[in-house]
Amino acid sequence: MPFTPPKESYNGKIFELGLGSGEKAVAVGGENVLSFHGFEGSTPRKPVVAFEIQDIAPDDWPQTVKDVYKDVYLDPVTWALHCQDKLGAEAIALRLVGTHPDKGDISAEQAAETVKKVLAAIKVPLIILGSNHAEKDTAVLVKVAEAAKGSNCAIGKAQEANYKTVAAAAMANDLKLIAMSELDINLSKQLNILITQMGFDREKLLTDPMCSALSYGLEYTYSVMERIKLAALAQNDPVLQPPMLADVGMYVWKVKETQAAESDLPEWGDLAQRGIAWEAVTASSFLVSGADLLILRHPAAVEAVKKFIAEMEG
């Protein structure tokens, strides 16, 4: 008696979203089944992993990940080129932390200059992130979007508190937009609706349901992602069909497990490996639960995640 595989097919499909231009452009999404379920449907695009860089030298990254970039992090262009040319980055995510009022309060104009320089230097697609200060991001992302006009990059994050301005800026400059809400499928849906009601094309959105780190709420992000993907596919809900982003690095590299010395906690084992594993396990879990695009920090974590993707696809 042979086994009849109980295949699932769905009416819905995730939008395919392109980033960047030219030879190095990438696209994510397009699947009509759950992540890596190519055995019962179509998964035309592999998930993409972007390397995170910052406009200023990182001051709150743990030593183990800071060290990797110590020769390049003083200048965002050098840093970006290092990721592209030496580490083989498919995409780069530039976080403008220096614009945060508590981190130097760099002006919107200056941030726009940085973005221009980085864009001019790299060939791979760019994702531009504010400092996550809802108010300051409004000013910064408007200027930055102008600077990035025509580059087909993604900017974000548009949140409940600032989405109007940020979405308008993305729309005016023909950019992709990251919409972030806080770990709730209904909030994600609501934000995507509000943004599309402004006339923003929903096929140019990326949903960020808010990330979390392994052991620090991972299960919330994991399940919200699964629910969003199921609603997008099974219920064919177009509002939830944009591809999903997991902004992993910033959540992982602040938790104790990526910082505490082995001498203090011998039962936790080697710190360097532990940090990398923390980022890679968090990231691969979100690939399984539905993310199409990841933002990571440690090259060894990126490498492991890529091997994982290869094994999942192969």
Added chain:
Amino acid sequence: MALTGVEIFKLLPKTNCKKCGQPTCLAFAMKLAQRQASLDQCPDVSEEAKQKLGEASAPPIRPITLGAGAKAVKLGEETVLFRHEKKFVNPCAFAVKIEDTLSESEIGKKLDEVLTSEIDRVGQKLRVDAVFLSNDSGDPAKLEALAKLTAQKAPDVPVIISTKNPEAAGAALSHFSGKNAILYGADADNMSGMAEKAKAAKAALGIAAKNLDEVPDLTEKAKGLGIEDILIDSGARKAGEILRDNTYIRRAALKKGVKSVGYPVMNFAVREDQLLESLVAGLAVEKYGSVVVIGLVQKWKNLALFSLRQNIYTDPQVPMQVQQKIYKIGEPGPKAPFLITTNFSLTYFIVSGEIENCKVPCRLAVMDSEGLSVLTAWAAGKFTASKIAQFITESGIEGELEEKEIIIPGYVAILSGAIEDKLPGWKITVGPREANGLPAFLKARA
């Protein structure tokens, strides 16, 4: 295939005698269909009905116990495909592979690593659950030597024996009688011999299929030979195959009621690259593995995998909580700072972790807020001024403190006036919003 309530009702005595605790036979039938009652609650049910219903009312994925005593683990019994629907039931067990080609000292070292792998994590004790003794040599004597050493050095650790040779299996199993071991390696060629050895040792039988197609044949064969407890290896090795086969098996068992695949599944994550191994083992945890075989015990890897499993297997409706009490961190004297937070495990773990980090001894009052985070609890009316005041008063902590001062989380600064009103004589200090602000805050006061 599971029976509906009405189908079950037809098989009941229909006397409505209420001995089962339900008002009618129909009500009882409905409970049975939802698996909220068990058939033995009706004393008058006929033998024929018992047989028919027993089959149908068995859980769609059979429960199996691996090991005996305090370290035994349960496998299977899952009821859903996605964790948001309902809590995943029995956490995926981690089994470390030990080859019988290793030297005695290498084996001893691995067993030691397994024995000392336990970590306390958010109030749970987590460890490598089992060993997977592998007959790589093909020599029955070598496997038996490994089994003997394991039984001596790690008598409480649950064991999976892996061989294709029934003779080797029998000898190795003899060291684990009464220990609920699993004998893995039954295939089309050796089935009857393996089933016999498993039965004699009261061990579960792990089938080694070449592919998914072969699984139902093998489990049916084993069943025909009188084996009830079965573990499935579908032959999947690559991550993508593991996801595919595990998904099909879980779906077939739960949604189609296919009994021949209604058993726990074992996956293999052993990889040269330890980081990749962690990710593949993680996939097994997330996507329906009941046992995952890993290669090496490494502390950093254990911590990541244990944490992932804990996250995936928490109840999505009831957050993980810690006990309400006043925790001492370090050795706080009468002047040490006194702080309050909620009993969501995550919150407690983060806050206490930060306090430990900065090495300022403190008292941390953890208030029962039904496992909600500070802001969520506040929004839900479970972390209010009057509840906080009542908790502090009843705790009797006053007597331990030189000065009656309590530090509250920055996010609920708004509560400070109201707490002051309800706790006369106490000083309410608003702490930082994020716990990572605590070290600087506490050091500045010291």
